[in-house]
Amino acid sequence: METRAHRHVAVAVAVGAAHLHSIPLAGVAVSALCAAITAGGWTSPDVDNQPLAKEFDSLVPDEVLGNGGPLGHRRLAHSWLLPAAAWWAWGRNAVGVPTWALCVPEGALYGWVSHLVMDLVFGERGYGHPKGVPLFLWWGHVGFGRPNEGPLALWTSRAAVILSLWWAIGLVLPGLPLEPYVPSWWRSLTAP
Numbered sequence: 001m002e003t004r005a006h007r008h009v010a011v012a013v014a015v016g017a018a019h020l021h022s023i024p025l026a027g028v029a030v031s032a033l034c035a036a037i038t039a040g041g042w043t044s045p046d047v048d049n050q051p052l053a054k055e056f057d058s059l060v061p062d063e064v065l066g067n068g069g070p071l072g073h074r075r076l077a078h079s080w081l082l083p084a085a086a087w088w089a090w091g092r093n094a095v096g097v098p099t100w101a102l103c104v105p106e107g108a109l110y111g112w113v114s115h116l117v118m119d120l121v122f123g124e125r126g127y128g129h130p131k132g133v134p135l136f137l138w139w140g141h142v143g144f145g146r147p148n149e150g151p152l153a154l155w156t157s158r159a160a161v162i163l164s165l166w167w168a169i170g171l172v173l174p175g176l177p178l179e180p181y182v183p184s185w186w187r188s189l190t191a192p
């Protein structure tokens with residue numbers, strides 16, 4: 001999936017998630033911005049695909065660690081274990097953080113994780129890496145390998161833009177039938 005499409009999906013996730021718990025509109029904007037930042041380019045899992053990272057990979061003999069090594073495109077930087085570890089560490093250490101500041105890590109996590117999910121679907125085989133994303137640290141890739149620039153990727157990106165607008169209007173004008181579908185068990189779980 002292209003960088004711009006990754007950002008579209010991330011913003012949709014952040015705006016949609018804002019319907020799940022009460023968060024001020026400015027916070028939604030910050031969350032969506034952070035999601036867009038961590039969904040594409042060198043501030044995203046694709047940091048491993050940047051020229052500097054490739055240069056670094058060519059100099060470091062990380063292959064001795066097995067399975068091709070942690071460096072390289074869609075390897076360790078694309079492991080779901082990294083955001084999981086961040087989530088775990090945050091839960092242990094973020095006590096007392098003001099609510100308004102939460103939208104930054106929350107948005108960043110949406111961007112990063114949505115990137116991994118999209119690569120699971122659209123991460124093609126090539127350049128020495130298998131399709132999809134690693135199930136373990138940097139090996140055991142799983143994925144559907146759908147074409148990066150195919151119609152499904154294109155329409156996923158377009159749908160994300162439409163949903164972002166739809167859900168953003170729903171936030172500004174509550175009461176309209178513009179909310180994402182949320183299962184009742186989730187609502188009861190997150191009710192204040």
Ligand SMILES: [Zn+2]
Nearest residue numbers: 045046115119
């Ligand atoms: Zn990627």
